[in-house]
Amino acid sequence: MQASPILVTGATGKTGRRLLDQLARRGLDARAASRHGGGDVVFDWHDPATFAAALDGVRAVYLVAPEFVEDPSATVAAFLEKARESGAERVVALSSMGAGFPLEPRDSGRRKVEQAVMQSGLHWTLLRPTGFAQNFSEGFLLPAILQGGAIVSATGDGAVAFVDAGDIAAVAASALVDPGHASATHVITGPRALTFADAAEAISKASGRAVAHHAVPRGAMAQLLQQAGMPEDYIDMVMRDQDAIRDGQAAEVTGTVERVTGRAARGFEQFASAAADAWTTPPVTAS
Ligand SMILES: NC(=O)c1ccc[n+]([C@@H]2O[C@H](COP(=O)([O-])OP(=O)(O)OC[C@H]3O[C@@H](n4cnc5c(N)ncnc54)[C@H](OP(=O)(O)O)[C@@H]3O)[C@@H](O)[C@H]2O)c1
Structure with a gap:
């Protein structure tokens, strides 16, 4: 193990966990940081007193900004x-x-975070992934799949080249360690754009559970997010993304995963068959 670790924020999250595995496989010392999950250090974006211990002696940082905050740029800059x-x-x-x-x-908040990163005085790399495949198996889309076989969105027939979080982590690992990533912005996608209905079909096939896309109007979607307690400015951002998907602006496929890692990006069907257990637990019933 090397003396100067790599700090991984969001260590309990979809990309952070996979990045920790990949750094370990490369024999690199990493420091897992988040609020929960018993990592190496407790780290809370909302508590600057936790920054110093997390940063002590690190040579590189994987940065996942706090959840559900539309504009965390001042905290990120500090x-x-x-x-x-x-x-x-x-x-x-x-x-x-x-x-x-x-x-x-x-x-926008996320553009201001990018600015803070670019102006940090560090060698920086920005990762711009599209929607994660794991949103369906371990993220915000999972509960409705388990409860009602439903994937609800206002994306209509718009398509997204859903990307596997393991592929994002692999690009991140390279950017943290290998040469050639300074001042680069990597747009990271899966190999093929799918509609949400296509994704539902692939999940049904892999899991044996009937799953369907429920396309709802924009207002209904925003209301669901409100009911889930999401802050208004964050909902605006989510709805901008849903609009972009519906209007065909999010179907881009890039070769970033293959270019950076030397292997093809994982397809959605491959993801779904590996993740099938997530959808085979019994439906949740009210007690
Ligand atoms: N999901 C997608 O489809 C997608 C697509 C494009 C970009 N992104 C971006 O990727 C990022 C991660 O999103 P995600 O939904 O996939 O979440 P995630 O990485 O699976 O989970 C969020 C991580 O951040 C940590 N975290 C949250 N609030 C924190 C705080 N206040 N202080 C310290 N750590 C905190 C959580 O750990 P603890 O709870 O243990 O602290 C967890 O490890 C977001 O910035 C999102 O905009 C996501």
Whole structure:
């Protein structure tokens, strides 16, 4: 193990967990940081007192900004200033393909986070993945699949080249360690664009559970997010992404995974067959 670890924020999340595995496989020392999950260090974006211990002696940082905060850029900038002062040299930040959509405001929270990363004084790399395949198996789409065999969205027939979180982690690992990623923005996708109905069909086939896409109007979708307790400004961002998908602006397929890692991006069907157990638990019933 090397003396200067790589700090992995969002360590309990979809990409963070997989990145930790991949760094371990490369024999690299990593420090797992998040609020829960018993990682190496407790780290909370909302508690700057946790920054110093997380950053102590690190050479590079994988940055996953806090959940459900539309504009965390001031916190991210303060954290990156501390990272530079502590001697870190690189930052690889998880952004989103949505930050580059045509109707994305220049001053959106995620664009401001990207600016903070680019102005950090560290060697930076931005990752702009499209929707994660794991949203269906371990993310916000899973409960409705288990409860009612439903995938609800306002994306209509719009398509997304859903990307496997393991592929994002593989690109992140390379950007944290290998040369050639400084000042790069990597748009990361799966190999083929699918509609949400296509995704439902692939999940049904892999799991044996009947799953269907329920396309709802925009207003109904926003209302569901409100009922789930999501902040209004964050809902606006989610709805911009749904609009972009519905309007065909999110179907881009890039060769980033293969170019960076040397192997093809994982297809959705392959993901679904590997993740099938997530959908085979019994339906949740009210007690
Ligand atoms: N999911 C997608 O389809 C998608 C697509 C494009 C971009 N992205 C971007 O990827 C990022 C991750 O999204 P995700 O939904 O996939 O989540 P995730 O990475 O699966 O989970 C969020 C992670 O952040 C940590 N976290 C949340 N709030 C925190 C806080 N206040 N302080 C410290 N750690 C905190 C959580 O750990 P603890 O709860 O243990 O602290 C968890 O490890 C987001 O910035 C999102 O915009 C997601």
